[in-house]
Amino acid sequence: MFHAIGSADGEEEKAEEDCPELVPIKTKQREEKEETSRPGAKIPVTVITGYLGAGKTTLLNYILTEQHSKRIAVILNEFGEGSALEKSLAVSQDGELYEEWLELRNGCLCCSVKDSGLKAIENLMQKKGKFDYILLETTGLADPGAVASMFWVDAELGVDIYLDGIITVVDAKYGLNHLAEEKPDGLINEASRQVALADIIILNKTDLVSEEDLSKLRTTVRSTNGLGKILETQKSSLQRKLQNVPTTQPHLDQSIITVTFEVPGNAKEESLNVYIQNLLWEKNVRNRDDDCMEVIRLKGLVSIKDKPQQVIVQGVHELYDLEETPVSWEDDSERTNRLVLIGRNLDKDILKQLFIATVTETENQTTHFKEDQVCP
Numbered sequence: 001m002f003h004a005i006g007s008a009d010g011e012e013e014k015a016e017e018d019c020p021e022l023v024p025i026k027t028k029q030r031e032e033k034e035e036t037s038r039p040g041a042k043i044p045v046t047v048i049t050g051y052l053g054a055g056k057t058t059l060l061n062y063i064l065t066e067q068h069s070k071r072i073a074v075i076l077n078e079f080g081e082g083s084a085l086e087k088s089l090a091v092s093q094d095g096e097l098y099e100e101w102l103e104l105r106n107g108c109l110c111c112s113v114k115d116s117g118l119k120a121i122e123n124l125m126q127k128k129g130k131f132d133y134i135l136l137e138t139t140g141l142a143d144p145g146a147v148a149s150m151f152w153v154d155a156e157l158g159v160d161i162y163l164d165g166i167i168t169v170v171d172a173k174y175g176l177n178h179l180a181e182e183k184p185d186g187l188i189n190e191a192s193r194q195v196a197l198a199d200i201i202i203l204n205k206t207d208l209v210s211e212e213d214l215s216k217l218r219t220t221v222r223s224t225n226g227l228g229k230i231l232e233t234q235k236s237s238l239q240r241k242l243q244n245v246p247t248t249q250p251h252l253d254q255s256i257i258t259v260t261f262e263v264p265g266n267a268k269e270e271s272l273n274v275y276i277q278n279l280l281w282e283k284n285v286r287n288r289d290d291d292c293m294e295v296i297r298l299k300g301l302v303s304i305k306d307k308p309q310q311v312i313v314q315g316v317h318e319l320y321d322l323e324e325t326p327v328s329w330e331d332d333s334e335r336t337n338r339l340v341l342i343g344r345n346l347d348k349d350i351l352k353q354l355f356i357a358t359v360t361e362t363e364n365q366t367t368h369f370k371e372d373q374v375c376p
């Protein structure tokens with residue numbers, strides 16, 4: 001799903017049939033640079049893929065923060081519906097470094113990554129001359145083949161841009177699980193397709209694994225892609241240590257869905273941790289069919305009681321952390337928690353109700369879960 005770095009005033013989602021549209025949110029005064037791109041010069045596009053939570057946005061932020069003389073246009077393709085949420089999660093400390101904020105309205109999921117990506121780039125090309133480079137972050141479940149092929153399928157677009165390369169980010173901790181995931185009918189899983197098509201493969205989060213595990217991953221990646229350049233990285237600036245618990249088994253395939261919701265109010269930090277841990281660690285939250293909910297990815301902007309600052313929660317499988325942003329809530333009435341959860345067997349109503357219970361909970365109450373029915 002192509003999604004936006006959106007305007008905070010939150011124009012609502014359009015009808016599903018609409019394809020995403022590119023809307024500049026903040027166009028900086030750059031007259032002096034406007035004309036530097038040679039007319040007729042093709043603009044290179046680098047596609048960044050990688051499974052949910054592997055570190056694509058982190059990489060984008062890194063590239064954009066590095067000193068360079070390029071004017072880069074970024075197309076973020078995040079999951080979730082709340083564009084305000086996406087923006088707050090995607091912006092590094094100061095959005096300044098981004099050449100332009102681009103909003104891709106959440107288009108039809110039906111028009112596949114290829115179609116919506118195409119439209120986005122077409123719209124972007126109308127701003128030609130204002131940038132030298134396009135970085136396109138695909139959704140964690142995207143087939144980069146579809147994204148890449150649009151450059152050849154669309155002749156008109158091919159005149160303006162060319163595919164410079166595909167970078168695939170692999171989560172060092174969960175990458176082997178993702179690569180081993182079994183799909184029905186013997187289909188190749190997304191993670192393998194992403195690795196197979198990459199020119200550069202980044203094994204990220206090496207801080208979370210032993211040299212032995214890393215070497216296993218390296219071997220598996222190499223057997224899937226014999227030519228790509230393999231790099232190893234870690235997010236050096238991560239201040240707070242992610243909380244670490246034992247790893248999961250590989251998943252059986254079921255459809256992965258996205259759930260987003262908003263709940264006004266404050267949560268006590270402790271209660272928030274219980275909510276998250278029940279989902280990510282205890283896995284004792286079930287849907288109406290009594291299936292265990294499996295959260296693969298969690299992002300949110302939350303309001304913690306007695307904290308003036310907005311807090312971002314980020315989770316990938318069992319790992320999560322809470323990070324204070326430099327942004328303060330304006331007043332109490334404005335405090336709203338926005339959550340995006342992606343995974344299997346998720347039931348929005350139940351997840352939202354549990355969150356409401358988390359927010360409204362008084363001193364000694366804890367949210368009730370079926371403790372005897374821990375999921376496998």
Ligand SMILES: Nc1nc2c(ncn2[C@@H]2O[C@H](COP(=O)(O)OP(=O)(O)OP(=O)(O)O)[C@@H](O)[C@H]2O)c(=O)[nH]1
Binds near residue numbers: 054055
């Ligand atoms: N420990 C550790 N955490 C990392 C590293 N790189 C990124 N993270 C964390 O992993 C989480 C996901 O990072 P993102 O960059 O948002 O991942 P993404 O691939 O863009 O995620 P989606 O767009 O949701 O698929 C964040 O909480 C990051 O802070 C790393 O090298 N080590």
Ligand SMILES: [Zn+2]
Binds near residue numbers: 058137
């Ligand atoms: Zn991302």
